[in-house]
Amino acid sequence: MAKTANKKELILTSAYQVFKENGLEDTRVSQIVKKAGIAQGTFYLYYQSKLDVLPDLAQQIISNYTKYLTEHGDLDAGLDYNLRLAINRIFETNQEDRTIPSIVYAGITRSGDIDKWKVIYRPLYDLVANYLEAAKKKGDIGTDIDADYYSEFIISLIETTARGMILFQRTPEEIKKYKEELASFILNAVSWDPVKVL
Structure with missing residues (x-):
């Protein structure tokens, strides 16, 4: 459970930074996962879209x-x-x-x-x-x-x-x-x- 919570937290922290840098329209899921250092499929375990x-x-x-x-x-x-x-x-x-x-x-x-x-x-x-x-x-x-x-x-x-x-x-x-x-x-x-x- 701790591992799951950590990955979700990592996604949120990365998303926060990417949204802040790029804005809503110009942010892509690929940018969030790259910053988080996780596979794109991992993102979709928690969220369907940005x-x-x-x-x-x-x-x-x-x-x-x-x-x-x-x-x-x-x-x-x-x-x-x-x-x-x-x-x-x-x-x-x-x-x-x-x-x-x-x-x-x-x-x-x-x-x-x-x-x-x-x-x-x-x-x-x-x-x-x-x-x-x-x-x-x-x-x-x-x-x-x-x-x-x-x-x-x-x-x-x-x-x-x-x-x-x-x-x-x-x-x-x-x-x-x-x-x-x-x-x-x-x-x-x-x-x-x-x-x-x-």
């Missing part, structure tokens, strides 16, 4: 977010602290690696495996929902806030904004301002009494 690798790469990225926030987050520190922690981590990851988050997102949506996408994100959504529930108990945000829905809105908004910083090539000063405004926007949104649309 697109099939992308959900597992997404899993790694989202798991890294969740692990970081679990290790550094603190429910007692309040929503503001934990929200800013999430914003900073997601922005930093997107700034450090400007290609992979977009490639993974494009790849999963093109592969049509949206159900897998939801499963991949669930631990991160649940973590943010816990931040929101703790804030509700402390009376810091509206009690009508549905933590499960809002956690998805919040993560989507942070990721979309972080990707926009890359797309529009914002300066470090602009990025800092965007992060501040984003945190303020989200905190204000959860503090309001929600308007129920019938």
